[in-house]
Amino acid sequence: MIAEVLLRARRLVALAPMLADPRAVPPVGKLRKGMRLVAADVPRGVAALEAELVQLGFLLSGPLRDALSGLEADGLAKVGRRVLHWARNEVGAGAEHIPLFRKFPDSVPQDTQDFYVRRVFSLLTQAAEQPCVLCGERRTVHPVSPCAHLVCRLCWDGADFSACPICHRRIAAGDPFLRPTGPPGSAGTAPRGVLARPVAVLGLCDDPAEAVRELTGSLLERRTPMPPHERAELRTLLESCWPESAAWLPEAIPVKETRAVAMAVAARHGATALLEAHLETATDVLRLLFELMGGDPGLRVAPERLALGRGMRRVVLGCLDRMAVPYLLEDLRRHARLWVRMGEVLHPHEHARRFPVAAMAFAALRGTALDGGTAFGRALLARAARHPEAVRVRDGRLRATTFNGLVEPALAAKRYEEAAGLLAARPGELVRRLSQMLRLSPETLLGPGAVLEDAVQRVAPGVLVSALGLLRAAPGSRRLFLPRGGTARFWTLPDERSPLADEVVLGAEDVLTAELLRRASALPGVRRALLDEALADLVAPTSERAASKALVRLTRGSRQPIPDDARLRFFLHWAEPPGTRVDLDLSVAVFDESWRFAGLCDYTRLRLGSALTHSGDLTSAPMPLGASEFIDVDVRTLRGRYLVPVVFSYNDVPFDELVRGFAGFMRRPEGTLFDPLAVRQRFDLSGPAKILVPLVADLWSRTSVWADLNLSAAGYGHQVARSGHELAALGRALGEAFEERVTMWELACWHAAGRAREVLVRRRDGAVVRYERRPGEPVAGFAARLSARADAPEGRPDGVELAILVRGDVDLPGDAGVYALYPDRSGGRRLEAADLLSGLAP
Template sequence: MNGSGEILLRRRRLVAPGLLAADRRLPPPVGKLPKRLGMVPAGVPSGVAALEFELLQLGFVVSGELYRELCGLSVTDLTIVGRRLLHSLREELGANDSHVPLFRKFPESVPADTTDFYVRRVFALLLQNPERPCVSCGESGTVHPVSPCAHLVCRTCWDGSDFSACPICHRRIDPGDPFLVPSEREITPTRDAVMSTVLLRLCADPAGTCRELAAELLARRTPMPPHERADLERLLEEQWPRSLSWLSEPIPVKETLAAVVAWALRKGADHELLDRHAGTATDVLRVLYALMDADPGLRVVPERRRSLPRAVRRAVLARLDAMPYLLEDLLRYREQWKRMAEVLHPHEHHARFPEAALAFAALRGTRLDPDTPFGRALLARAGGHRDVEVRDGRVRMRTFASRVEQALAEGRHAEATALLSRRPGELLRRLSHLLRLTYAPVPSGPPPVRVMAGTGARVKSGAGPATPAVAPEEAAPPGAPGEAGAPAASGADPLGVLEKAVRGVAPGVLLAVLGQVRTPPGGARLFLPRGGTARMWTVPDDRPALPDEVVLTAERVLTAELLRRAGELPPLRRALLDEGLADLVAPTSERTAGAALVRLVRGSVQPIPKADRLRFFLHWAEPPGTRVDLDLSVAVYDDGWRFAGLCDYTRLRLGNGLTHSGDLTSAPEPLGASEFIDVNVRNLRARYLVPVVFSYNDVPFDELVRGFAGFMERPRGLFDPVAVRQRFDLAGAAKILVPLVADLWTRTTRWADLNLSATGYGHNVAGSADELAAVGAALESAFEHRVTMWEVGCWHAAARAAEVVVRRRDGSLARYERRPGEDVPDFAARLAARADAPAFVGPLDGVELAALVSGDVELPGAQAYALYPHALGEARLLDAADLLSGLTPGS
């Protein structure tokens, strides 16, 4: 199930029985689902009761309205709806697949001495002979080859009821091989009650809800990851052609725009859609990438250029021909446009689209021969451009970006600021850099050489086309130092133009800049290059510190603008906020985020579950003909980030704290492969744990048939769906994934979702220990001062609500009201500082906006964001990005 019914269930916890029953695609195999469903002879009510029971084992309960709707279905429709509902929820938790580790009696049967276990395997591999007694136990007639690897295995030395793979090479073997002795089938105990459940509600208007959800995704002001764009396209697909009218409004995020316009063009939409939405040449390039099934974020070059229909080529050239500053826009992505020129053939249409032909001639350095009609036409066209000149028969242009870079390189910082003030978005993205050039003294001498964790390369200060962890940071090398505390004598200074510049900039950029400006130097800077995966590198942050008054002024201007925008939204009677939001980083861009059960923004902190025992899990399946060996590992560090131990295939037990389920080295369908690591929190003497997923034999995750990982809290049985606290997909071209970093002293985890660089073969903890330490050490300083969801909630509440109720970390409630004469910024500052306030007594009725960590309260009619939306009842659920979308200029 992957249609709109599944999307509503996953994103809104709404069940639309009609959509599920109408989806006639093949249901999942019956053997994967409980057999109670559809087999209860007493009729529909008993079938609904059986469905409720199965849902409860997954941690879900149905509302009364949904229960009545299910009871009104026929037996056939109830069976279809129930199977698809359970299949989708089990898939989301990771319970749809069989989890069989190497040691089927894990954790009890895992050998205590991994070295001795390895020696026994090697000894058997080198010396075992099928016609002689076993070299280990001396028994005769017990040594036989296993299929398909043909390794010689003694049935006495190796317990076939415990091993699920070849004991020698750890590859999966044929299920019918005699070595595999049937073991007792594990039965996960049923639960009479589940402490934390999620409420499933009836979707009364599926079409309207799909339209509403699609509108929210189209209006989102932060870039979406690929799996969310796929959801949007599915919603549009199932309502086509009616969904074409949904695209009449502007689409603010360029990557979303490109994906949607390309999808509509494939469906046969009029080419006017391109004219309406593509405002720059880069917008058009994104659409072309999407038409070729490449990344509309322009981070990955299409594997091959596909030919486009003639009508599409003409529409693209016509749109480019009508754009001002076309050549400058093309030069932003020079190499990409050179490749696209081979598809568009602009010179064939130079008479019809002369501006586009001239721009591509300049881009490609085409020599214009005045003796040909083509050359004469373009040379005459070039003579009418102010910023264009012809040298040696070729068209040249001096761009806006080159003027800015030249001014910075020559130390003319005020001139560069004045130029950037014409383009507020560019100015804000460079603000931290400009402030340091203008106000902060730069030490004299050559720039230091830095080592980048994650690559091993050496680069000079500030070099490299990289993007920081949350948002763009300065990338140009610093020029001549400015005088501390005062701007340059002539031209513009950054603070002087900031107040005007912030008016039209997207909220995600403002939040990213606010975090950059108030982050003091001295820690580590974390960069994510604009590649197909979020590979990272770090450098010491030895930039000069900004004067306090400069930081405070910039922070005041940025915050005041966000509060002004919030104040333009509809007023609220009462808002409800949760102090725990201070641990959640606000999203500024989610383009590299992976699909996860709990949607955390990189850098966010959450408490380690209270249970003493956690279990990390990994499951994957390899494509036919390709062996994929993934490894679940944990690296352990002390409080100074010095390596203190590991638990992986080379060490299955680390004291009484970590236990590995065994290393599987292949994952053929249909079983795949699973690995687990049990963590006894109280028995570990180190401070930091870094779980990692390695592709040992260097196969990227995107080649997997399926792959996911996560962790459980105190599971009952091997894999307990109710105990799953996080599950995330393995996707993209990455080969080493660091999902989180755990601090056992503070009992917190920080979400990382980072990919380390990987080259060669044999990736493991031993070869990546230094990189993992650099990741862990950099995470805290890189995200400590970023804008949090608590601040975003405070801005909304202070600017819009007459009364604000705050839920403290201990569960108590406090009540805030604006004091007489208190302006919005002061009220927001008092809220953000969590100043003392009287206790709130009474029911939580009248709440119109809520931002919570745990949605464990009924808030009928409210708009509510919750990291864990357990039981918000009839509230309208919001994503974290939706709270930012409301802070868009003019929204």
Template sequence: MDRMAELLLRQRLVTPDLLVPAAEREAPVPGRAGRGRSSRRSRPLAAVADGVVALEADLLQLGHVLSAPLRARLAELDAGDLGQAGRALVSALSAQLGGLVVHTPLFRRFPESVPADTVEVYVRRVFSVLLQRPEQPCVLCGEAAAVHPVSPCAHLVCRACWDGADYSACPICHRRIDPGDPFLRPADDVYAPAVGWHGRVPETLTLLGLCADPAAWARDLLGPLLSRQAAPRAEDREIVAEIVDRFWPESAGWLPERIPARETRAVVLATAVRHGDLALLTRHADTATDVLRLLHALMGGDPGLRARLPRRTNLSRPVRRALLAALDRQALPYLIEDLHRYAAQWRHMAEVLHPYEFHRRHPDAALAFAVLRGTPLRKGTPMADVLLERAAAHGDLLSFDGVRLRARTFAGRFEAALRTDPREALALLSRRPGELLRRTADLARRLPAADLAEALRAAAPHVSPAVLIATLGQLRTPPGGTRMFLPRGGAARIWAEPDVREELAPETVAALTAVLTGEMLRRAAALPSVETALLDEELSDLLAPEAERSASASLVRLPRGSVRPLPRGERIRLFLHWAEPAGHRVDLDLSVAVFDARWEFAGLCDYTNLRLGANAAVHSGDLTSAPEPQGASEFVDLDVAALRATGGRYVVPVVFSYNDVPFDDLVRGFAGFMDDPGGLFDPLAVRQRFDLTGPAKILVPLVADLWSRTMRWVDLNVSAFAGIHDVYEHEGRLARLGAAAEDAYGLGERVTLWEVACWHAAARAREVVVRHRDGAVSRHARRPGEDAAAFASRLGARRVAACGPDAGTTEADLAVVLRDDVRVSEGAQVYALHPAHLDPAVIRSLDAADLVGMLAPRRGDPAGDKWAGDKWFVHPEACVGQ
């Protein structure tokens, strides 16, 4: 399937033109409208209609239905294109759920082999769904209600939007309806197994919408991704790269004046450089680290600068000159500091840039590299004379010992000031807002609250929302628990230690948090207002994302530390699949470690112990290689009740690379879990699927608590060194890691998505409807003269207010919910952890990072303009504080 089509499908959008490979398309026949495939136009139209129904039957088996516009568009395709589109769509949806092979459609030579009566197959499947789960989304209005199948085609609509009285045809396919009754009734044998069902009947059906204009969709999707300040996930970087490259040079006009997230910026610049556009460097490369990220992206490396150094590739002379010019434009103190921050990477890249070749044209760049590399400078030589003359103008920064230049860095000045005079340290940090926010919790123990609050008030408008959220969590979490330090990504060591810091005074915490929450509310108030916002109280179980650069690409995008219920069934099946590169054996192991309530080891299920207890946990067996094309798969079945009976409380699933091969080297690799599957691998039973990526060799995706039947999503890549990896070797580390994660995330007062949603609603909406945990629904209207802070405080109290009978049926303009079984206006902004019902073509879908990213500081903001710093003193990367 085309890469752009895959991106569309992630958003539950489909465009038939992109599902048909470009190489398969033929030139139009002269004089004939449309695409003109004359050899296929002889195919009867009835065959196309049957093919659409057969495709609907296959999609129903994967838990999906077509929206009315998408079905109409598919019906316009000729038989050949419909076959291409159908096979690609079914395969892609299967792969999203973790299908181990390309799923063959129900009719193998679709559409040529479609039987005469495809409607009977489809109708049987529809009734199989409705008799077990009648609450399905209407494909017209999207409302999750009791839908009914139209007679005789069986398309699902609700009586609220269509009853057959005024329209004599199906509103979806326009087929004539039964004049006696517009809706089908189940036959006597409807309880018989439906034709072609494998495994379970889908619990809910997911609506696929039509993307009529891919370019417009791409531009709308690209905008929020480019405006985020937090470092992006790897999958989001791939989306940005694909869209910018696919629609170049048109996409160059879609770029904003400023791209805040520097890793995203590097991806965009790398695409521009590959297309020969070097002008964007002047606009978007404002630090030396921007140039380093760009170099990594150009060479196929990680623009986050976390993974191993990429293999150097040669650059053309114009590109080298442009990159050195971008470095030379930086203020020399920060250029030297940036090069020292990533010293190993810059020494690696210097071999490609050849900075001394252009020492006269770009003397500051050459000087910074001479300091970094400790290059001997002998007076009287041409390059030494040029560089020493430049260095003499910065005597407070550089010193010359007769052979080499040495620099004094900001970090050294700050640490010296912190030891002797914290007020001087605060003055230094006030020029670097991001650094100030990161150190706020420490400074709050050294400085008067009033002084620190004043500094925060000036710095906060320049800092990314992710850093503000992290700082709020640090201030509000009392000591006594566990401090957990996560690496920036990759396989660096995760560190945890008891929090023995001095407790902050309550009035200090109140003063500082008021400044930070006030800033978030101010930013939210600058966004477009809405009439009604709808929130789910259960959002308090989901943490607001802070840093997602190392997050795994997953089916359900859970922020790290969030809690969700375990699947309802008593049997949970974990799965792992991988394929190794040619000539390299890769042995992955799916393992489970079980611990009691005190985190004492209680048992394991892995390749050394295929059964835990009688059947509490059962392993499918150890595969030690995974050659293409089949790869290899392992499964572990967990019986929740039996595991509790063995004395277990906590279950920690782990993926080990037994023979120490990093996940990055895999051809493909993914894992996940299913709920009571109907077969070995049941796509409809998949509840989570996530990719295995990065330089790590051990992944801990979650920690399950069997007593509360919940799981905490941790998504941690654990450090490992050369050797054999299994539960026995890492038993103690897994216990410490699981206990630390439960303590750090469970006891800390971190910012949740509920709080972020309350900021949006309180600052933007006239009224807010809240769906509570117990099923109650309440309405909260803004009171006369009530400001956003007071409204947010009232919402945060979570009291069930009196409300009218229509509180739960109001159309919302902003919805932040777990499931999108809600009524919203056209064009509404909707975050749903589990989207399925609403047509993605008529709403604006958001994810958690969008909700946070919308609160980013913006240029032209009056609050930001009140604080102006000289470029020589304010480091650009220190403002947003990624």
């Protein structure tokens, strides 16, 4: 497992762990003939492995090729199978793609309604002893397995259909209806010399132990919430290396969800002393409980079964008992419903004598009636009397006084200085409320001696960056609200708040930017930095807790160019668990320039003129084959401007119940159904959602905005025709809501201005220009010149120690820090976008 984590996260092949791992690689797909030479001839085997990897978009670095050549034949075969298995799954070629119409797109019916009528007519009127109701031929009607629908072998082409023509459920592989039609679903090759996406280089992991330690430390110290798949990788690294990994834990783990994962590993191994050192709030404890019980430490998905051992219950109650009473009471109320359920597991009142503060806090949460005539009631009332600032007694019940209960009355009474003073004690809360406070009383936050300048010095960089983006939002633009759960319905509305004065926005922006530049200047300096202007299309990450695992890791709101090809192909693949039928549908909605609905392509309309063609609706996906659907887009003939692909769970089964599920898009491959080299993006279907909107494409500007929105819905029969208004609102709001957010270009400029004397910038046309910090020039001035892309002389990308790029196609020294959206080269020390933001921690 460690080897797979290093391969995915760092593109490093760790030979020793792969050779030592006794597990067999699952038989997914088929290896090419050349790979079977490995066991007999090592040099030819290495060449065959590299040839297969090239077809998947990956290359071997020189050191890795040499190391593979030094292996025994059996070892090379084992490593090669593992690397190929990972690479195929990474781009979506690990599954066999067979759509409903195996001769797609040529055999897709022109008239979907006529096709539907023929299916329904056959279903309702066909009898086994009668001639075919469509063509009248005798002895051609037979049932298919396993659905037993009666199918005429003349009217329905068994060489084209891969499922029952009547219900579109998969047919058993040996059913006589199915006839050969060539090698379906084979992964072909892009035209020679044409690559749809950059080829990534796989490097050799010289020291797996050090690489694991470095990766684990990087994940633990990250300042932005991680997506679920990265939390799972961190869990794997900590578990696999325990107890050594206990020493890797930093003194403070910044992100709450990450802290819960680490503490759960420690708790399972009996290192409960670490819990006392790291769990600071009741919400930290709640996240730990969710993690221990198999739930989501982000508190979005509750555990299915609440259970905890006696020893761990005492440890948890001890942690709560040591917390400051005001914060404990407030934290419990913040997640009151969840804590009431957890109270049923913890039984705090049974341990009231040992943990009186925890028992008192739960009594206040539940509103328990306390009888002063009992020992239990007297003890809790006496404990409450010690904290009159946090809890009061009313009608024999304890009532908590919360922080918001102090702030909101002050704001309502227009006591803004008092409210600002309260918020200054919690600087993160102050910055999150920055837009509100600036509208109410800008003078209490800005100016000499005001609270904002001092507060920002203690705030996490993600909060500062988020506040900066919200401040700069254009007046009247649409606001997009995405509920924290990640699967609830979003909503959008025009920003009707009173606009902030320009001088207020600029003043607050100066304070936030100055603090971020101050932190960048405190980082280790570099001689020369290399930046890429195209970073302006990428939104800087502030939270990735709901991000899908994807081939190209984009932050929501980021823009990327659409391939120049005339045709694109969207794809969807899934496999259902035994005993559960899962019917997913790939759909595309088309809108005009005013976001009016202009057409669709889905199972109800397989063709939209010659512009959109659907491969057919499969209504089941049994293992091992699963099911695949495709939609071809002819950009030249499509009438409309905006295109929104959507994945629906038609029968309301959430994505997290799938055995596997992913979607994506590619340049349309010529002569093959699925070409790994043509894949531009591939992302997992995950979580409790039932609707996924991956992106919004603007065909006029040839750009797409990454949405990555998992939405939930109730009921049966989800389809795009019922969601047109909602998708239009989402598409319109998505572009406006992220228009002024902080970009990777700004983040890169802060790093470069604060750390480097000389900065090279690669323009969008490929030209490289050089900026040098002038004598006496302040960091803010240098950063402003970089951000504004002022005129500068040409330069050469030599001696670079920090590179922040879109395409990592530059040869760099091994010790250089490198962020690249498309990491084409193996040189340098790889950085994630979140690492750059985490570097600006206070």
